[in-house]
């Protein structure tokens with residue numbers, strides 16, 4: 001049973017990225033040691049690239065067995081492979097192209113140049129099928145070790161935006177998203193039930209422009225208003241923040257981590 005969220009505050013964005021990268025190495029190594037592989041869900045956005053770049057710059061990257069790592073994405077902008085605005089492209093540039101991953105374990109979300117062409121819903125269903133196939137045993141998604149999530153200034157996570165229809169989805173693990181307020185408007189996202197299947201959920205947030213969203217999500221707002229409030233790990237939910245992003249967090253939740 002998951003406890004309430006914990007909040008860890010680092011001095012600045014770089015220290016947050018470095019500390020999160022260290023956590024990620026530990027999580028991957030522990031999962032690989034205990035069950036032979038690790039399943040990690042990556043986030044896009046500014047912190048998604050920052051943590052991967054920090055991991056790449058760390059000597060601890062050599063502790064990871066990259067060939068036994070399964071990578072998934074929490075959301076994707078519906079753009080063709082190689083587009084600089086795709087979360088996948090940014091992750092590849094930040095780290096993935098520089099480590100010896102097994103390509104069959106890197107599960108990018110399809111774009112309009114994929115097998116389903118411009119059919120957004122078919123592409124979303126295809127990704128749901130990949131997740132279910134990897135999960136086995138009739139489960140919809142694998143037992144993710146860690147889901148990482150950036151948070152937008154409107155408190156969106158993955159491509160789950162405030163008041164959007166996708167927030168009501170309780171059956172499917174993946175949905176097409178149209179009319180997103182942040183460009184591009186067409187996206188594919190994991191849903192609340194899929195994200196909440198993770199053992200550990202980490203929110204990674206830096207910057208003063210996110211402070212209100214973080215405060216809202218941690219102050220009892222509903223998930224329709226603040227989608228970040230709707231994602232919890234089965235074991236833990238951790239908010240990893242820099243000081244600028246933490247200014248509206250209820251004081252009793254804060255655990256400072258950096259001098």
Ligand SMILES: O=C1O[C@H](COP(=O)(O)O)[C@@H](O)[C@H](O)[C@H]1O
Nearest residue numbers: 043044045046047150151152158
């Ligand atoms: O568009 C997206 O935005 C969120 C937040 O990104 P940020 O740059 O404001 O940190 C991100 O988590 C999501 O994956 C991405 O598609």
